[in-house]
Amino acid sequence: MTRIAYLGPAGTFTEQATRRWAVERGADLPTGTGPDAQPEPSVPAAVEALRSGRADAAVVPFENSVEGSVPATLQALLQVGDDVRIVGEVLVEVQFSLLVRPGRADEPVRTVASHPHAFAQTRDWLDARLPGARQVPESSTAAAAQAVAEGRYDAAVAAPGAAEAYGLTAAARHIADREGAVTRFVVLRSGAAAPPATGSDRTTLVALIWQNRPGALLELLEQFATRGIDLSRLESRPTGEGLGEYCFWIDADAHLSEPRMREALIGLRRTCRDVRFFGSYPRADGRASVVPAHAGADTYAEALRWVNTLDRGPADAAG
Amino acid sequence: MTRIAYLGPAGTFTEQATRRWAVERGADLPTGTGPDAQPEPSVPAAVEALRSGRADAAVVPFENSVEGSVPATLQALLQVGDDVRIVGEVLVEVQFSLLVRPGRADEPVRTVASHPHAFAQTRDWLDARLPGARQVPESSTAAAAQAVAEGRYDAAVAAPGAAEAYGLTAAARHIADREGAVTRFVVLRSGAAAPPATGSDRTTLVALIWQNRPGALLELLEQFATRGIDLSRLESRPTGEGLGEYCFWIDADAHLSEPRMREALIGLRRTCRDVRFFGSYPRADGRASVVPAHAGADTYAEALRWVNTLDRGPADAAG
Structure with a gap:
């Protein structure tokens, strides 16, 4: 298990x-x-x-x-x-359902519980459908569902999964004002170890660049750009070491096992104050990684073979 | 021999x-x-x-x-x-001497021969010291020296080495108007094969970038910049294939045997239309190559070891 x-x-x-x-x-x-x-x-x-x-x-x-x-x-x-x-x-x-106790889907709702954020995201629906219900704030949508299960309120605005967790039923589904x-x-x-590459992968890492070095962020981005790697996420976050000390959270659209990603990681390790690798793993959306022709594994292999021929001198390379 | x-x-x-x-x-x-x-x-x-x-x-x-x-x-x-x-x-x-036949260093000079470019580079000296001499153009400074050796002229403006080659003697040395x-x-x-690295090396190559690709020259330069390699020379030259078709002659201050140069060559091979490697060899001026801390062979080796630990999973890496 x-x-x-x-x-x-x-x-x-x-x-x-x-x-x-x-x-x-x-x-x-x-x-x-x-x-x-x-x-x-x-x-x-x-x-x-x-x-x-x-x-x-x-x-x-x-x-x-x-x-x-x-x-x-x-x-x-x-x-x-x-x-x-x-x-x-x-x-x-992120979806919300209006959950009630089983068999009470058609009963009037006088009290509805939820987390304040969930109320905020379902305000239009509640105003239109339950204009007279009293809204009771709870510490989480799950806690609201539990309170309904215990009979303290008539309904809860909660995640659909809370129905099963607390033995409730959905009187209405998809009640968020904003979809998506x-x-x-x-x-x-x-x-x-990292799961094998799938062709739709992501690598998450944190890079700490050298402060007081003009152009350091641009250099960081170039480590990916020169290897044809798209970044799907770049966020600066405080390191906690003091104001003005930032690290960069990066999601790169490539897998550790790809030559382009290995070379980029080597580049980061060389040029950054610190690098933390948090894993390479399949993307949940299944979107295929974009691999420019100049950055594919075959291209890397061919280029490496070429460079290795340069060592031996032209006459040997020809033979 | x-x-x-x-x-x-x-x-x-x-x-x-x-x-x-x-x-x-x-x-x-x-x-x-x-x-x-x-x-x-x-x-x-x-x-x-x-x-x-x-x-x-x-x-x-x-x-x-x-x-x-x-x-x-x-x-x-x-x-x-x-x-x-x-x-x-x-x-x-580039230095010029006034060459005459042996034993005639103190004789008056009525005719002086040289290549027109050499006359141009010694005009001030000739005007001041030989204002009355007739200047006779020859096909090269060496041809002028030979003509002097044959007795056809009194003196030649030529490379110092022409004295020995044609049995002449220098009546005056360092007569160029502009030194250095x-x-x-x-x-x-x-x-x-390439001579071994000396720590003061140069690599000469030609890169043909993809035309009609905005930013291609910047990408080319980034292949060196991300690996901490200085370029001492970058010159665009026509390829001969038609107007607007250029290749770039590059002198990079690194040796083929350095990891940073190998990685840059792999990058060029991947991203350029064509790359020609013309050799890695010692610099004549002996100036030490600048190797940033993030681009040295040891740094590359350490970074490669680090990346290899990522494959095995954290538990193995610790062991």
């Missing part, structure tokens, strides 16, 4: 991501009764469960298409040792 | 370069009666002597600090096969 720690409580989007990953990557897991999902109270707690051996994997939110990166996760990754790596990612559309928000979760393992 | 073809006639700066190289690199040559210097009528003829096996090396002018590159040499190198490489360079200060002009000569061999 693969034990997966995740940012709880049960019924959140993170649990949804966890279950989806377990199903999609099921073939990679030991067979048995299925993944044992362990909700943890915080991102550091989920990472600690992984490190201590209480869990085989951990699933934590990484970034949201509306709100940006999740600082608690970035911080936890920076603080954890080199043994923890990202081995996969899961995209979950997506949260990206990462799957962490300890002591694991 | 090493047979060296050079751009003649005897007594030119090229012969001076040839003899200097033979003396300076004497240890590299088979011992015997010394180099047999063969004057050739043109640069292509000197290269052909090398290719046909009539000569073991060829010395030709490459660039002049006043007049720039020597098109005949660049063209000959582009047309010759991959088996011809630059294995060394010689710098010769230098010509750089290159030594070519056929089928030779």
Whole structure:
């Protein structure tokens, strides 16, 4: 049984991501009764469960298409040792359902509970459909669902997955005012080699550039550009060492096993104050990596053969 | 005996370069009666002597600090096969002497012969010291010296080396109006591996970039910049394929055996339409190559070791 720690409580989007990953990557897991999902109270707690051996994997939110990166996760990754790596990612559309106790889907709703952020994202729908209901704030959408299950409120605005977690039923689905928000979760393992390249891969790393060196960020970007590697994400974040000290979180659209990525990593290691490699893993969206003709593995191999001929002197090379 | 073809006639700066190289690199040559210097009528003829096996090396002018590159040499190198490489360079200060027949240093000079370019570079001196002498143009400074030896004129403005070549003596030395002009000569061999790195090396190559690709020249320069390689020379020259078709002659201050240079060559091979490698060889001025801390061989080796640890997974890497 693969034990997966995740940012709880049960019924959140993170649990949804966890279950989806377990199903999609099921073939990679030991067979048995299925993944044992362990909700943890915080991102550091989920990472600690992984490190201590209480869990085989951990699933934590990484970034949201509306709100940006999740600082608690970035911080936890920076603080954890080199043994923890990202081995996969899961995209979950942020959706909300109106959850009620079974058999009460057609009953009037006088009280509706949720997290304030969820209320904010479903305001239009609530104003139109439940104009008279009293809105009660709870600490999480999952806590709101649990309160409904306990009979304290009539309904909860929560993640669809909370229905199953708390024995509720959806009186309405897709009630977010704005469609299409997506949260990206990462799957962490300890002591694991990178999953094999798939042709649709991502490498996550952090580079610390030398301060007081004009052009250092441009040099950093050139390390990727000269090797034909697209970056899908570049975010500066404080290092925590003081104001003005930044590191760069980078998602590069290539896999550690590709020559272009190896050469770029060598370049970063040479030129940056520090580099942390957090893993190469398949993209959840399956979008094929763009590999310019000048950056493919075959091109690298041919160029290397050519350079090696230069050593031997022209006469030998011809023979 | 090493047979060296050079751009003649005897007594030119090229012969001076040839003899200097033979003396300076004497240890590299088979011992015997010394180099047999063969004057050739043109640069292509000197290269052909090398290719046909009539000569073991060829010395030709490459660039002049006043007049720039020597098109005949660049063209000959582009047309010759991959088996011809630059294995060394010689710098010769362009100096002029007033040469006369022995014993006539104090005789009046009524006629002075030289190449028109040499007259132009010694005009002030001639106007001041030989205001009444008739200036006779010849096809080369060496031809002028020969004519003096044959008694046809009283004096020649020629390279100092022409004195020995034609049995003349210098009535005056260092008569150029402008001091410090230098010509750089290159030594070519056929089928030779690059001489070992010395820490003061140069690599000469030609890159043909993709036309109609905005930013292609910048990409070319980045291939060197990201590897910490200085360029001491960059010159665009027509390819001969049509107007607007250019190639770039590059002197890079690094040696083929350095990891930074190998990686840059791989990058050029990947991204350029064509690359020609003309050799890595010691700089004549002995100036030490600038190797930034991030581009040294040790730094490359350490970075490569680091990247290789990423493959194995963190647990293995720690062990």
